[in-house]
Amino acid sequence: MHYLEFEKPLAEIEGKAEELRAMGVANEEMDVDKEARALDKKASELLRELYTDLTPWRKCLVARHPDRPHCKDYIEALFTEYTPLAGDRNFADDHAVMGGLARFNDEPVVVIGQEKGSDTKSRIERNFGMARPEGYRKAIRLMDLADRFNIPVITLVDTPGAYPGKGAEERGQSEAIARSTEKCLKIGVPLVSVVIGEGGSGGAVAFATANKLAMLEHSVYSVISPEGCASILWKDAEKMREAAEALRLTAQDLKELGVADRIIREPVGGAQRDREAAIEAVGKAIAGMLDPLRKKDRDALIKQRRDKFLKLGARGLAA
């Protein structure tokens, strides 16, 4: 288990309980059970306490937690017959973006998502979930495919942002993102999206411009990272806590602003503590969003999506 900075007190208690149990195994005459259970109880109480009212900055940390289920985990667990389709037909296949045909509850869908990787090797291969233009162009191609065969699209959003690289700029990073957003708005099939971790700026918009958007309880979606915002507006990257607070980037704030349509409850202590439960909850939410959309015709789907974004910004948040 990887503990976040604010979870240090929890790590201590859980560490102690573990030590105690190890001692109990070593010396059979010692009765550690009662004490260990007391520690467990204390730990679970503390965990509950830590995760109620997480500050926005802590939510950012949880959203980026390396042990959270990632796109690949959701695809493997929630979809059958997943058949990856690769490449943008122009330049390359971007491994930061997974996508292909699959079945969701036995119905064919196109699933697309950003994958951050789960160990050093896969993180490098996936470029930490930061797509290049090829990734967005692959997504565009897959959305076109879905549109042509009347198959719904499900996108899973988890990216720090689009990759800031020389080649990415030369090959039209901004054009690729703009076209992907445009494609999201154009397709005449249901498009549902879930922010499973980090919704990083334009790189997320290119996938999340959906009929319905759900966000995991501790996920974030923002115009800029708190660190980036702090270094620009506070001229001090260390002011990320203040920036996270000011940006109103939590799922709860976004629901209130009408950007997110629903919030998916996470297990106590975050999705990383009970991955199966989190994945199952996401599956239910996708089904809940998708089913009513299947009954709508092409024009109604496009209109609903457009109207949703045109109307955004009609209400703000209180301080």
Added chain:
Amino acid sequence: MNWITNYVRPRINSIFSRREVPENLWSKCDECGTMLFHRELRDNQNVCTNCGHHMAITPRERFAAMFDGSVFNEIDVPEPIHDPLQFRDQKKYPDRMKAAQKKTGERDAMLVAEGEIGALPIVAAAQDFSFMGGSMGMYVGNAIIAGAERAVATGKPFVLFSAAGGARMQEGILSLMQMPRTTVAVEMVKEAGLPYVVVLTHPTTGGVTASYAMLGDVHISEPNALIGFAGARVIEQTIREKLPEGFQRAEYLLDHGMLDRVTPRTEMREELITILRMLMNQPPAIKGNLPAPEAPEAAPVAEAAVTAPEAEPKP
């Protein structure tokens, strides 16, 4: 330190500084340092007459130079809710807004208007970099939607001059949501079969480039304009290497296939007329003496408000 540096030099400097001309009559070219007389600079649309460097130009000045007879009608932009997030960094967002409004005399970072260029009626929007870096917030989104709707309603082409650092952070996610919102606006124009031409000016970066600025039927840029998604500093830190000369400049983007043309500001009007007339299936523009356009139908906007504030009063 001695008495020469402490006493004599300030005295000499003060004598020279006294002879400096008033600031508003002369401006210095940021690039070559040539002193340019304000009238000459204005007539050349803030392009240095010596080196051709393009300096910033306000939307009003641009429109005055572009529209026939400097006549244009502003299009109303629905006012968005103010400070939706109650955003506060080192300053409060409403205070930053007030300062920007005072500085520029404008409501926000975009001006939308209709008028004629070469007798062809168009709708134009121009972003104001001097207003909080031209940043795209809800007002800019509303302005683009208002412009697009007007273009569709009247069957006119839509020309957009972009200039922005990116999204307006003080509006958080709602500024980011202007990417899909403005994309919807662009779609409306395209579906109506009308041209949407983007003129990218210095600088156009971030979320603005990744939405309406890169979705034009035709992309024209002013020379040497900085255009890109990520900032050069961020890229250098990420890839740990120096970026090539001219990286993310208009000519570089032209070479990489992201732009159709790079055109000097002083030739932009003629070029827009040529392109738009062809796209609108109109005969070639009549060069020479054009009759002054008639006063626009609903013309409550007075002449004074229509021309650039610095412009001389008409005799």
